[in-house]
Amino acid sequence: MTILDDVTETAGTEPSAATRAAIEVEARHTAHNYSPLPVVAASAEGAWITDVDGRRHLDCLAAYSAVNFGHRHPRITAAARAQLDAVTLVSRAFHSDRLGPFCAALAELCGKEMVLPMNSGAEAVETGIKVARKWGVDVKGVAADAANIVVAHNNFHGRTISIVSFSSDPLARGGFGPFTPGFRAVPFGDADAVAAAVDDNTVAVLLEPIQGEAGIIVPPADFLPRVREICTRRNVLLIADEIQSGLARTGRTFACDHWDVVPDVYLLGKALGGGVVPVSAVVADADVLGVLHPGEHGSTFGGNPLAAAIGTTVVSMLATGEFQARSEELGTRLHTRLRALLGHGVREVRGLGLWAGVDVDPALGSGKQISLALAARRVLVKDTHGSTLRFAPPLVITADEIDWATEQFAAVLADAAVRQPNRAV
Numbered sequence: 001m002t003i004l005d006d007v008t009e010t011a012g013t014e015p016s017a018a019t020r021a022a023i024e025v026e027a028r029h030t031a032h033n034y035s036p037l038p039v040v041a042a043s044a045e046g047a048w049i050t051d052v053d054g055r056r057h058l059d060c061l062a063a064y065s066a067v068n069f070g071h072r073h074p075r076i077t078a079a080a081r082a083q084l085d086a087v088t089l090v091s092r093a094f095h096s097d098r099l100g101p102f103c104a105a106l107a108e109l110c111g112k113e114m115v116l117p118m119n120s121g122a123e124a125v126e127t128g129i130k131v132a133r134k135w136g137v138d139v140k141g142v143a144a145d146a147a148n149i150v151v152a153h154n155n156f157h158g159r160t161i162s163i164v165s166f167s168s169d170p171l172a173r174g175g176f177g178p179f180t181p182g183f184r185a186v187p188f189g190d191a192d193a194v195a196a197a198v199d200d201n202t203v204a205v206l207l208e209p210i211q212g213e214a215g216i217i218v219p220p221a222d223f224l225p226r227v228r229e230i231c232t233r234r235n236v237l238l239i240a241d242e243i244q245s246g247l248a249r250t251g252r253t254f255a256c257d258h259w260d261v262v263p264d265v266y267l268l269g270k271a272l273g274g275g276v277v278p279v280s281a282v283v284a285d286a287d288v289l290g291v292l293h294p295g296e297h298g299s300t301f302g303g304n305p306l307a308a309a310i311g312t313t314v315v316s317m318l319a320t321g322e323f324q325a326r327s328e329e330l331g332t333r334l335h336t337r338l339r340a341l342l343g344h345g346v347r348e349v350r351g352l353g354l355w356a357g358v359d360v361d362p363a364l365g366s367g368k369q370i371s372l373a374l375a376a377r378r379v380l381v382k383d384t385h386g387s388t389l390r391f392a393p394p395l396v397i398t399a400d401e402i403d404w405a406t407e408q409f410a411a412v413l414a415d416a417a418v419r420q421p422n423r424a425v
């Protein structure tokens, strides 16, 4: 019996008392700001999560790409363990022997000079916005409080007040005002609209090179090169939010690499922490990051020795190109298998590397309904808007596991086609 047979045999069993109890206690005492699938993780390894009942699930979400290298990758956990026995936190009040090497390695990976380490992705985005505004005043000569930043419709950059201030998702904004001014949104993929939105007070264009939460939207081939040219010509910083798309997810180190575009600022997060601790960073040259002086920005945990040790290991794993190559090769397989389902319940497949957005025929169910049915078959994916699912497995997933996951998806679609829960009557 193979691993996959073992998984399929237990498919569809009802949640146990242990699963129900874990979900109930969470529902009572944890804010309801998420709507998770009813799977209660107890342990995980590689691409697999084992729940409290000992059932194994193939993780095809990878914590929104924070677990690119798989759960508990042995190189990453070894680095973390070693650092736990040395020093974990001194704050930036003192130096640590881990921070400099981490920043040097990450800067080299990015082809930049400096790194500003933070923790969550949203913090990196906030930091990027602050750096761009300060650069605008100190270097570009924009008047105080006059700066604007061009962003894209349907962006997702996190959940802080300033970030949701330029979100186009009503759920992200409803009830949270007043909002931070200074942002102008244009359609994603429309370089003419970017050009029209830029004026003398524009300090940055902030974009996800591929929009993740919007449904893995890949822009037209000339979009990022044209935006790069506009930013250079108008003396505007191009800030690439590679927090989800970067670090090998799309088959390249950075999604921007697909178009040979080098932004002025990279925003990184998620996988930089190896799935162990939150590690994020703003990476740029000294003429950009050099605008910050002591006291103007900071974070108690940003760049702590544990984070830096893990981040250094992640960067060295990326430096070989192994994970990028895996993502590209296995991504082709994933996309081929998903595209074979076009016309069989799938309407569109988008993405690059091991990152796929799949629009399911809404007559077959919402994204949530389809992901619940897939979870019952031990494949964990997450819906985004409407009937769109995203597949983003850890990059250590195998070809057999991809085949198995897409077979389960085909079976779910076939079942749904018989039941048609959302068929118009």
Ligand SMILES: Cc1ncc(COP(=O)(O)O)c(C=O)c1O
Binding pocket: 064, 120, 121, 122, 123, 125, 156, 157, 158, 159, 208, 212, 213, 241, 242, 243, 244, 245, 269, 270
């Ligand atoms: C592109 C992008 N930027 C920023 C963030 C925010 O990261 P975090 O949840 O770590 O704050 C996310 C999270 O999904 C993201 O996808």
